[in-house]
Amino acid sequence: MIYLDHAATTFPKPKEVVEAVSECLSVWGGNPGRGSHRLSLEAAERIYAAREEAAAFFDCPDPLRVVFTPGATYSINLALKGLLNYGDHLLCSNLEHNAVLRPLERLRKEGRITYGVFCAYDPDRPLSAEEICKNIEQKIKRNTRMVICTHASNICSATLPIEAIGSLCRKRGILFCVDAAQSAGRIPLSVTRMKIDALCLPGHKGLLGPAGCGALILGKGILPKPLVEGGSGYRSLLPDMPVELPERCEAGTLPVPAIAGLCAGLEVVKRIGVEAIEKKETELTEALKARLVQVPGLKLYAPEQKGGVLLFSSDQRPATEIGEELNARGFCVRTGFHCAALAHKTLRTPQGGAVRVSPGYGNTIEEISSLADAIEEILHA
Amino acid sequence: MEAKQTSGCAIALGSLNRAIRARDLLASAALFSKIIKADGKLSNQGCFYALEVPCASLKKALDLLRRAGIKGQVLPGRK
Structure with a gap:
C-alpha cells in the first residue's frame, strides 16, 4: 500500500x-x-x-x-x-x-x-x-x-x-x-x-x-x-x-x-525541519505534475501553485472511479469534494469532484512514478 | 516535581499550569520549590495549587514572581 x-x-x-x-x-x-x-x-x-x-x-x-x-x-x-x-x-x-x-x-x-x-x-x-x-x-x-x-x-x-x-x-x-x-x-x-x-x-x-x-x-x-x-x-x-x-x-x-x-x-x-518537509513534499508533487500534465484528457487544478497537494480530474473517468481503481492497485488518495465545496467551486472542478494526491515526507520519487504509471493505465484502459 | 528544599511557607498560584510556570521561574533563579495542592486553604476557591518554598526565601520568591507578572498569594497558616 x-x-x-x-x-x-x-x-x-x-x-x-x-x-x-x-x-x-x-x-x-x-x-x-x-x-x-x-x-x-x-x-x-x-x-x-x-x-x-x-x-x-x-x-x-x-x-x-x-x-x-x-x-x-x-x-x-x-x-x-x-x-x-x-x-x-x-x-x-x-x-x-x-x-x-x-x-x-x-x-x-x-x-x-x-x-x-x-x-x-x-x-x-x-x-x-x-x-x-x-x-x-x-x-x-x-x-x-x-x-x-x-x-x-x-x-x-x-x-x-x-x-x-x-x-x-x-x-x-x-x-x-x-x-x-x-x-x-x-x-x-x-x-x-x-x-x-x-x-x-x-x-x-x-x-x-x-x-x-x-x-x-x-x-x-x-x-x-x-x-x-x-x-x-x-x-x-x-x-x-x-x-x-x-x-x-x-x-x-x-x-x-x-x-x-x-x-x-x-x-x-x-x-x-519544516523547510525540508516542505521542499520534499513539493518535489514529489512537482514530479507527479510533470507526468500528469502529459496525460490526455486530464485536468490539473491550480497547476501554477507549488506545494504538497495536487488535484486533478479526467474527462474520461469520474474521480470516484479513478480513486477506486487506484485503491485496487494499492494507492491511497482521496476523491470527491474534500469537505471544501467553496474551494472546489473556486477551482471549477466538475460534478463529482476531483482526485487529490498529497504525498508526505516519507514518500519516495519511485512511489510517485508508480502512481503516475497507474493513473496513465487507468485513464487509457 | 521534585523539590530540593521545602519547608514552611506557601504561595497560592491557582492552576497547576501556573504553579509549574512559577516553579520553573524560581528554579531558573536557583530558588527551589515544591508544588502542593492546597484545596480549601484560600477562602471559597476550592481546588488550587501552590508552591512551597523555604520561609527564608519567601520574600525573594514573591519578588521574582511579581517581576515576571505572576500573581501569587501567601497562604495563611503555612509559616
Whole structure:
C-alpha cells in the first residue's frame, strides 16, 4: 500500500510518536491538573512541556496561550463562537474548508453574524499579496471584527499571504484567525511575526501526532468565551469557568495520550525541519505534475501553485472511479469534494469532484512514478 | 516535581499550569520549590495549587514572581 493522503492525516506515524503514546498509556498517564499524586503531577508536567514545545514551535511567547482542543475544527469553532459577538461582520476567503464555513453559516442563520467572502485565489490569473489584501480591504465594513482564512488550501497547493493579511488586520483593528490545518508542520508559521490572534491547529496532520488533539494558540489579550463548560481542576467551588487561559477553554479531561504523541511529533518535525518537509513534499508533487500534465484528457487544478497537494480530474473517468481503481492497485488518495465545496467551486472542478494526491515526507520519487504509471493505465484502459 | 528544599511557607498560584510556570521561574533563579495542592486553604476557591518554598526565601520568591507578572498569594497558616 502506498499512502498518498497526507492532507487527510499523516500515516504512518513516526515510531517516536507511537512510543510516546504507549508510554503515556502504560507508565505516566494520570489526569493532569486534578490531583496531587505522582501520576497526576507527572501528566501535568508532560502536558505543560507540550505547551512549551508548541508555543516555541509557533513563536508564541507564552505557553499558557496554547489551548489544547480535540482538533483544528474545534479550535476554529472555539475561535469563532468564543470571540465573535452579536452583530459582528466577518470575512473569509474563497478557499475555505467546511470547518470554517459551516460554523459561519450556523452563526449567520441564527442571526448572530454576517460574513463576506474575499477572493484569495483566481484560477484565471495569479493574485499578488497586495491584490488579495486589496480584495479584503474592499469588503471591510464598519462592523467587521474578524478575518478568518486558511493558510494553505486542502485541495490544491495555493497558500495565502498570511503575514500581509495579518499586518492589514492589525492596522485596521480586526481580529485575525488562521486555519493552519494543512500548513502546520509543513510551512513555517509565526504567531508573533504574522500577527495572528488565533491560530487553529490539528495535531494529526503535519505535526505527526495521533488524531484526537489539536490546539488553538491565542495572541496576547485574546480571551475567548468557552465553547463548553466543566471541570478545570481548580477554583472548583466557583460556578463559572476560570478567567485564565488555558483552563478557561479546556473543560474536562484533556486527551493526554494524544497530546503526548503530538509533543513527540513536534520534536520529529523540528528535527527534520519544516523547510525540508516542505521542499520534499513539493518535489514529489512537482514530479507527479510533470507526468500528469502529459496525460490526455486530464485536468490539473491550480497547476501554477507549488506545494504538497495536487488535484486533478479526467474527462474520461469520474474521480470516484479513478480513486477506486487506484485503491485496487494499492494507492491511497482521496476523491470527491474534500469537505471544501467553496474551494472546489473556486477551482471549477466538475460534478463529482476531483482526485487529490498529497504525498508526505516519507514518500519516495519511485512511489510517485508508480502512481503516475497507474493513473496513465487507468485513464487509457 | 521534585523539590530540593521545602519547608514552611506557601504561595497560592491557582492552576497547576501556573504553579509549574512559577516553579520553573524560581528554579531558573536557583530558588527551589515544591508544588502542593492546597484545596480549601484560600477562602471559597476550592481546588488550587501552590508552591512551597523555604520561609527564608519567601520574600525573594514573591519578588521574582511579581517581576515576571505572576500573581501569587501567601497562604495563611503555612509559616
